Amino acid sequence: MKKMLRSTSFKSAALIVIVSGAISLGFILRETKQESIKPMAGSAVSLPDAAVKRADIPGLPAPDDESKAVPLYGNWKNFTSKDGLPADKCYCVRIDGDRVLVGTHGGLAVYEKGKWKTYTSKDGLSHNGIVSIDVSELTGDVWLGTLGGLTKWSGGKFEIFNQFNSGMPNDLVYMVICDGRDVWCATGGGAGHYNTFTKEWEIFTEMNAPMHEPWTYGISAGDGKIFIAAWGGGIIEYNTKTKQFRDYVDPDGFMEIDLQPDDGVVHDITTATSWADGILWVSTYFGMSRYDGKYWKGYFKEDSGLASNFINFLRAEGPVAYMCTDDGFSSTNGTNWVTYRRNTNDANGVAVVTTGGVKKEIPQTPSIAHNFIIGVDGQDDVIWVATSKGVSRGERLKL
C-alpha cells in the first residue's frame, strides 16, 4: 500500500478518492463487525449515571488532581435526522459559545436554544459534506472544511474558497483550523495556509515540504508550530516563525506493525494531530502516539484502554485527548482511560474506565448514538461527539 502511495501523482490523486471513501468503508466494516460482538458482562445491569460513585470506580482521579483527570461523561442525549439534522452521518462537531455546529453528510446543522437549524449548498455552502469546522477566536468567523472546498461563514454570509477561484490547494478539505489571523487546512492536494490579513495563500506539498504525498488528513496548531498529519509522511512540523520544517515518521518504517515500541509515531499514515499542554497527540489507523517533546509513546487497543486502533480523529483539550475510533470513543490523559461504547442491540452502553490495566465498566443509559466516531468537541462540562448515526451530547458526571 505504501508503494502505491509513493507512486505517481496520478495514483495519489486516485488515492485521494479512495481514501476519502475510507470513512464510509469503515462504517460498513465496523457495522458488520459489531454484529458479532456479544453484550459485555455487566452491561445488563443498568445504573443511572447519577447513581455512580467515585468509590465504585478505580482509576478515576482523586479530587485533588481533578485538573489532570479524565472526565467521565454520561447523561447522553443523541440527535439524528429525526431530530432535525440534515443527515445521520455526522463528520464533525464544534461548540461555538451558546451554539453547537455539526457538520454532516447533508449539510451544516446548528443547535441553538434547543433547536436545530440546517444549512446546505443551496444556502451557499461549497458542499454539503462538511468534515471539519473551526471558529476563529479573533473574529468569530466559522470556517467549514467540506468535500467540495472551504467555506467561510461570517455575518450570515457563506464565502467559498476553492481550487479554482483561489489559492486553495484542493477542494477535498479534511481539516480546517484557525490560528490567530491564519487559517490552515489539510486537503487532498496538500496543506493550505491562508493569511486573512494579506489574503495570500501558501501551499505545502511533497514539492516544498518533507511529505511523501500531497494528501494531508489532519492539522493542528500549538507552540508557534503547525502540525500536519500527512498521509504516509507521519507528522510534518512547520515553525511559523522560522518557516522551517521537521518531520516525525515511524522509524521502523513498517506499515503493518509497530516493530520498535515508542520509537516515534506509531505509523506513517496519520489521520489527525492535536497539541495541548505541551503534548502532541497523533492518531493513525493503526494506533495512537503521544509526544512530549522528547519521548514518543505509542498506544494500542491491545495494551491500553483505547477503543480501537482505527482512529478517525482526535482532539486534545488540556491534559486529556479524545479519540474518535471505529469502535467507540476514548479519552485519556496518557495514563488513565475512559472509553465509551454502545451496545449493538439497544441504546444503552458502557463507559469503560481503565487504569493500571484494571478495567471497570460503568453502564450508561442511554449510550452514545453509534460506535463509529468521527468528531468530538468539549467545553466546560459538556462534550459533543459526532458519529455515523447522529451526534451525541454528554455531560460530565459530578462524582
Place this chain on the structure above:
Amino acid sequence: MRRFALSIGTIFFLALLVFIPFKKWARDHVNFKTAVDDHPLLCTNCHLYIVKDGLIARMVNREYLSPMNITVSGDGSKIYITAQDGNALIIADALNDKVLNKIDVGQKPYGVIIDKTGRFAYVSNQWSDNISVVDLGTLKVVDSLATGNGPSGISFSQDEKFLYVVNSYSSDLTVIDLASGIESKRLATGSNPTGIQLSPDGKDIYVTARRAILVPYGEPMATELTVVNGESNRIKDYLKVESAYMMENVAFTPSGDLAFVTLIRPKNLVPTIQVERGWMMNHGFGVIEQNGAGRIIQLLTDEPQAYYSDPYDIVITPDGKKAFISNSGVNTITVIDIDSVKALISESTPEMLELWPDNLGVSSRYVIKRIPTGNNPKGLALSPDGKYLFVAEHLQDRVSIINTTTLEPEGTIELGGPGKVTVPRHGRRLLNNAGRTFQNQYSCYTCHPDEHEDGLMYNMASKDMGRNITNTQSLRDISDTPPFKWNGKNQTVFKQDGIRFSTVLTRTEQFSYKDLDAITSHIMTGIPYPPNLQFNPDGNLTEAQLRGKKIFERTTDNFGREIPVNNRCVTCHPAPYYTNLKPSDVSTLAASDDSMLFDTPHLNNIYASPPYLHDGRAKTLEEIWTLYGKDDRHGLTSDMTKIELNELVEYLKSLRSPDYDAKGSEIQKASFKR
C-alpha cells in the same frame, strides 16, 4: 531697397515652401490623433498638456489641495479638513472663515476624526496604509498606526478604546486597540468600502461598500453593507443592498431608528440604448430600519428630467429632521426632509416600496431643496448645534458654509490652493462632473470612481442589444498604453472622448475642443496608480513573487519543452506596463461577442481590477486559468502545479506603476512607521 525687398521676398518664398507641406503634415497628424478633420492645429494640446513629467509638466501643473473630508471641533470653533492632494490636515477657523494651520500627514489623507478630549486628531492616509495621530496642541504628528490597504473612513468605538479603520483597497476593517496602537483584528467587509458610522447607542458599526458582489453578467447585482457588533468587534451581518452600488457614506438619525446610506442604482444589465427616463444611472439613498423587520428601502433623489449624480456624503441634523447629501457630479447639496421619508415609507404598501427605487417622481415628496456649491462637493460636516453645514469643495480648494435653517450659502473658506485653474485641472473637473451628459445623468466618475473602474460589466449596445458585454476599464495611468477600449478601436483619448463618445454614451452635445483637450490632458497625465502597498510596498518581491516572476518570464515548460514565443506571458505582457499594445486572441471570445481581437490589457495594479477578462467572466486572477484558460491559449499553464499558479498570481498582484520604482521612497516618506 530693391535688394532688401528681393531678400525679404526670397525668405518669404522659402518659408512658404516649408510651411505649406508642414501644415499639411500637421493637419494629417492631428486628424489621425483626433479622428476628426476640424480639430484646431494647436501643438500645445498634445506637446504641452499631455506631458507627464519634467519641466514642462511642472510648468503646466499646480499643486492643488483637493479637500476631501471634514470634521468640526466639539465647540464648533474649528474645522479640520483632509487635503487629499496637499497631503495635509488643514485646520480652519469656523467662525472667522480663515485657515489657521496646515500639518503634513501621509499620502492622500482621506478621513479625520477628533477624540473626545479634543487633543488628538486621527487622519487616515489612504496611500500610506496608516493613520497619522496629530497632537492638536503641538500641531505635530506624534504617532502613526499601521492599517490595512487604503485606509479611508475612520471611527472610534463608543468608549474610544478602539479605532475602526475602513481599508478601502483590501476591503476590510482594521480594529486598532488604542491602548497599544496595534491592529488587533481585521474583519472582512463588502468590496471597496469607504464609509463608516457608529450607531448612536454604540452597539453597531455600519461600513459601506462601493463595488458590487461579483456575479456572472445577467444575474441580479447587490452590494454589501457590513454591520459589526460594536461590543464584541465581530461581524454581525452583511446586509445586501439590491441593485445598488457606490455606497460611499452612511449616517444614523440621532434617535438611531434609521440609517441612511448614499447609493447609485446602475443599469448595467439594461442595454445602453438611451439616457431618457433614467436608463443609464439613478442616484439616491437607502434607508435601513433599525427596528422591526430591519427593511432596506431605497429612494431616488433624481427627478424624471433631471439627475443628481454621484452622491458622496450624507449628514443628519441633530434634531433628526434634515439630511444633506453632497451630489459631487452636479455641484449640488440635496436636502432631504426625514419626516417626509418616514411618512412615505409608513403609508406605502410592500408593492409600492418595491417600486419606489425605480420611480423618478417620488423624490418630490421628500427633497426640499437643491443648494448649489463649488466644484465637486465631497465631505460634509455639521456644526455641533446643527446650524451650519460645511462642504468640502474637492476641486475648488474651498470649504463652503451653508445655513441649515435658511438652506442658503453663507460664506466660504478659501484653503489656499493655487488660484489658477490649469488645463489638466479643468479636465479633472470635467471628468468629475455630469454636466456633459444628457440631463446630468452621470459623469465619467460614475463608472470610473476614483478615476479607476466600477467593477461592473455593461452592454454598451453600440450594435445589437445584448451583445458584446464589456468590463469597465480603469483610467489609471493609461497614457502610455494605447490603443484604448477592449477592441482597441480608439488610437487616442482624443478619439475615445470625441463625437462617438457623445453619440453613444453622453448623448448630448459633444465636448468643445477646448474641453476635449482638457479632459484628455487630465486622463493622460493626472491619474496615477495608488502605490501597491499590499503586495509590493517597496519593490522587494517576496520569495513566492520572485518564483512567480520566473514563471511569468519562462521560456520552457515543466517538462523542458520550449514554450512558443506567442504563448509566453511576457511576450504579450512585457514590462513596464505589461502590455505589448497589440490585439490578441486568448480564446475568450464569447458567443455573444462579435468576431474581434482584444487589446492586450496592461497589468499594473491588476489586483485592484476584478473581475477579469474583457467581459468580466473571471472573478479572480486564478479563474483566468483554472476556468477560462484550460486550452493554454492564454499562456501555457496546464503544466503548472497549483503552487506554481499561486506564485504566478502572487507575482501578478505585485505589479505596480514603474513610477514607484523611481519614486517609491518619495511616495513613502510621509508614511510614518511605528
Place this chain on the structure above:
Amino acid sequence: MFPSRNVLKLIVLFFPASVILLTACGKRSMEGMLIVTEMKGLNGDPDYITGESWRYLPQTRLIAIDPEDGDKAPLILTSGFFSARFPEVSHDGTHLLFAAQKNQDDPWQIWEMELAGLEAHQVTNSSENSIDPAYLPGRRIVFCREMVNDSLKAGHTLFTCNLDGSDIRRITFNPATYFAASVLMDGRIICNSRQIYPSIEDPAIMALRPDGTKAELFYKGEVSAELFGRSWETTDGKIVFIEADAGDSGRKRLTSIRYNRPLHTRNDLSSSLPGDFLSVFPASNGKLLVSYRPGENEPSALYEFDTEKMILGQQIYKSAEGNIIEAVEVAIHEKPRKLPSELDHEVKTGLLLCQNINVSGLKPSSGKYSLPAADRIEIIGIDSSLGVVEVEEDGSFYLKVSADMPFRIRTLNSAGNVINGPGSWYWVRPNERRGCVGCHEDHEMTPANRYSLAVGKKPVAVPVHLTNISEKKVELE
C-alpha cells in the same frame, strides 16, 4: 510710389473695416426691443385640429416696440406681407425667424429677417403651409408643415431644415398633428401634439430629439383641456404656456410646469385673474411678457407678469389697431445643446426593447401595477396588423421595426384576448434604439436593472412577414 501704395492699402482696409464696424453696431441696434404680433380682429373659435382661427390668422403683422418708450411709434417689420406671426429671435439676438403669408392666397412659409437691415429671406418654399418655426443649434430650424393626403394620416408634421431651406427632413411619423414647436435648453424639441387617427385624442406636449428619435410624452393636461399656444422654457427651470379650459368657456390660463418633473407640477399662474391669456414669453428680466385680455370682447394688450407674486404688472403696449397676440424680446440668450444623432439612413430599421409588457405603471391608490399576465403582443400599423409576437417568460420583447413607420402595440393573452392597449403611436428612426419599461407604464418609471431574456436572442422583424431586410450592417463601436 512706395508711400502711395500704403495709402492705397489703407483705403482698401478701411472700407471692409467700416462695414464690419457699422454692421456690428447695427446688430446691437434692436437689443431690448420687443417684437410683437399685432392683429386687427380676433374672431372665430380656434380649430385645434386644422389650426384655423388659431395658428392661421389673417392680417397679422410683426412690429417692433421699445418697452422703455411707449409713445414711440412702433416699427413695422412685415409691411410687405399679407399676414405674419410666430416670431422667434436668434440666440445671438441678430435675426428674427417667423412664418408669413406673402399674399392672401399664398401658403404660409418660414422666413428669416436680419434685424440690422430688416432684410427678410424665405427659408421654406413648399406648396403646403409651414408655420411655428424655432431655431435649433447648428444653423437649423424646426417647424410645422401641413400635410395633404399623407400616407401616415398625419395633420401637421414636424420638419427640420437648414437656415437656407436645404436638407429638409421630416421628424414625426404618426397620425397626429403637431403645432407650436419650441426648443428646450437640453436640445430637444417640445411641441403640442394630438393623435387624430383612428380617434381624436386630447392634446399633449411631446418631447423628441431634433432627429425625431426618443419621442415621448412631456406633459398632458386635464381631460379635454387645450394647449393654446407655444411653450417657452424659462431660465429658472420652468416651462410656461397657455392652457385652455375644456368646454365652452375655454378660458385660457397662464400655466407653468417644472422642467424637472413636467407631468406633475402644473401650476395655474392666472388662477386669481379673470379673462384670457393668449401668449407668454419669458423676458430677460425674469418676468413674463403676456398678451392678455380682461374679457372675451376686449382687445388683448401686452403686459408684464410677475411669477413670484402671481400678479399682472404694468401694461407695456396696447395696439390702437387691435389685439396683441404674441411678443418676444430681442436679446442674446443661451444656445440650447446641440444633440448628436444616432441616425444612419443606410439602416432601414430601428430597435425597440420592452422590459416587461405586464408592467403598467404604479397606481398609488392600490399600489398595484401588474395587469393580468399577457404573453404576446400584436403590433398594429395604420391600416393593418403588422404581426403577433410572443414575449419571453420575463415579459420582455425585442423588435427590429421598419423605420419611420407608425405602429401601436396591444398585449394579448394566450387565448388571443386583448389584455391592454393598444397604446399611443410609436415610430423608430433609422438605426434608432429605444426602450420602454412596460406597456402604458408610469412615465416616471425607470427600468429595473434586470437582464431581459429577449436581448439574448435576435430581434423579431416587424412587420413579421419581412424575412430579409437588406440594410447596412452596423459596426461595433
